[in-house]
Each structure stands twice: as C-alpha cells, then as structure tokens.
C-alpha cells in the first residue's frame with residue numbers, strides 16, 4: 001500500500017510518499033481502510049521533531065473509513081463498520097492499524113470526510129469548552145486563530161454554551177469566517193494590539209478564559225487579557241513553543257491558572273471518547289455545528305496541504321484522501 005512516511009525530522013520535503021507492506025492487526029486492534037484523513041498542526045510538530053516519534057513513522061493522526069480486518073479479542077467493533085478515530089499515528093496510508101478501543105462507530109448521517117474533520121479538532125473544541133475550562137453562560141472567552149481548524153469549531157461550541165466570544169485572526173477574510181461562526185467580536189491581531197482591544201471591549205474587566213493555540217507570540221499577552229482568577233488554556237504553539245516563564249507572574253497578573261492540555265488526556269476512557277463524539281456528531285447531523293472543509297488533496301499532494309497550513313493560508317479543515 002502507499003503511505004506518507006517520515007524517515008528524518010525536517011521540513012515539508014521530509015514527507016515521502018512510498019510503498020510499504022499492508023499491516024496486519026494484532027490483539028485488540030483493527031485495520032481501517034482509510035477513506036479520508038485529517039491534516040492537523042500536530043503533524044508538523046511530529047515531522048519537525050518538536051514531538052518525537054520513533055523513526056521512521058507514518059504520518060496522520062486522524063482518519064475515517066471502514067473496518068476491513070480485526071485482530072483477536074476485539075469486541076468494540078466488527079468488520080464492515082464505518083468508523084473514525086484520532087490521536088493514533090498512521091492515518092496517511094491506504095490502511096491503518098488502530099486499537100479497537102479508539103474507534104468510534106459512525107452514525108449513518110456522518111460521511112467519512114465529515115468524520116475525519118471532527119475527530120481531532122472537534123473533540124478538542126469539545127474538551128476545552130466542556131472540561132478544561134467549562135464555559136458558563138455569560139463568560140468571556142478569547143479564542144486565538146479563530147478561523148483555523150480548531151478555531152472555527154471552538155467559536156461555535158463556545159457560543160452554544162452561552163459565552164461571549166472574542167476571536168483573533170490575521171486577515172479580513174478570516175475575520176468574516178470567524179464572525180459567521182458566531183464570534184461576537186473579531187480582532188485582527190496582526191494590525192491591532194489584542195490586549196488593548198480586549199480591555200476596551202470588556203470595559204477593562206478582561207475575559208474568564210483564553211484558549212491559546214498560537215503560543216509564542218500570544219501567550220504572555222494573553223495573560224493580560226484575563227480577569228483575576230482567569231484561566232489560560234494553552235493548547236498549541238502554531239507560532240512556536242512558549243519559553244519557560246516565572247510562575248510568580250501568575251500572582252502578579254491576578255492569581256491566574258495556566259494549563260497545557262492535550263486531547264490524549266481528555267478521552268482516555270472509551271466512555272468519554274464516545275460521549276464527546278456523540279455530542280459532536282449529533283450537533284453536525286442536526287445542522288447545529290458547521291464543518292468547513294477548506295481543501296481536500298490526494299495524499300500524493302500532501303506537501304501542498306502543509307505549505308498552505310504552515311503558511312497561514314488555510315481556514316477550517318484540510319483533508320487528504322488515499
């Protein structure tokens with residue numbers, strides 16, 4: 001089968017489209033015939049070595065398709081089931097081996113592309129707003145990169161929980177999309193100081209929570225957007241990692257909380273995984289959560305997908321098909 005592999009950490013040219021043996025499922029595992037796979041920023045961290053996987057490895061942390069074989073002892077799903085999953089490497093291939101406990105059966109109304117656009121970024125929007133800092137009606141939330149893959153979903157889910165949502169984006173076109181997703185106010189952080197804007201828009205009070213996936217360029221300033229005892233949920237680093245910082249700053253800036261969550265720890269139990277997926281697929285089927293699939297590329301053209309993603313040229317989801 002064909003797969004997108006990385007043999008040495010590096011730039012986009014480290015991605016190799018090559019022939020590898022079709023894998024066999026072991027105990028507790030299933031083989032999924034991939035129909036659509038999601039492109040995510042975590043792929044960039046893995047390819048460059050910021051997050052280190054054992055080399056060589058097959059890229060792709062999110063996929064959807066049909067179970068085509070199961071190993072011994074699998075009880076969660078059966079051959080022929082339509083499924084999706086995330087946070088297991090190897091989705092950028094014709095077939096992927098996935099622990100059966102990580103697979104979510106798909107409702108009939110959810111096609112493979114929608115599923116592959118939900119399992120990582122949608123689940124992230126869900127856990128951040130429901131578990132990391134559970135939003136209450138009337139809370140103020142600042143969402144950076146609000147027109148991104150996670151961003152557009154996070155804005156929508158935060159709105160359905162009754163928050164006032166402030167989004168930051170780099171362009172007018174992205175501002176339009178963030179507003180369409182429901183953001184109450186959108187700040188072009190490439191043109192305006194977002195701290196001053198948040199202070200102005202909240203009458204100096206600040207927000208309850210900052211959901212920050214941008215990292216290096218936004219983290220410290222984000223602390224200044226919080227009201228006393230506010231929450232900084234730093235969940236990514238699209239602009240680069242946040243350097244070590246002095247914990248005393250949290251006291252000085254208002255007895256703040258900082259957390260650095262990852263989806264892996266917010267869907268450990270199968271019950272939690274299925275519960276979040278049930279919510280998301282239910283909202284999508286009811287037309288209450290809109291997926292924006294920006295681009296779909298064949299896997300052979302993955303390089304172009306990453307040029308756009310890393311060049312801040314994408315809005316919403318980018319998918320690959322085998």
Ligand SMILES: NC(=O)c1ccc[n+]([C@@H]2O[C@H](COP(=O)([O-])OP(=O)(O)OC[C@H]3O[C@@H](n4cnc5c(N)ncnc54)[C@H](OP(=O)(O)O)[C@@H]3O)[C@@H](O)[C@H]2O)c1
Nearest residue numbers: 041145148149150169170213235236237238239262263312
């Ligand atoms: N912890 C978790 O559980 C978890 C799960 C999913 C994703 N994430 C993180 O969430 C972030 C977003 O992921 P995504 O896949 O949805 O990507 P994305 O948000 O669609 O793309 C990244 C966006 O970040 C913004 N950005 C700001 N400075 C940037 C820079 N120097 N270089 C590149 N982009 C920059 C850009 O939006 P503007 O042009 O509007 O600035 C860009 O479009 C990533 O950091 C990812 O690792 C974390």
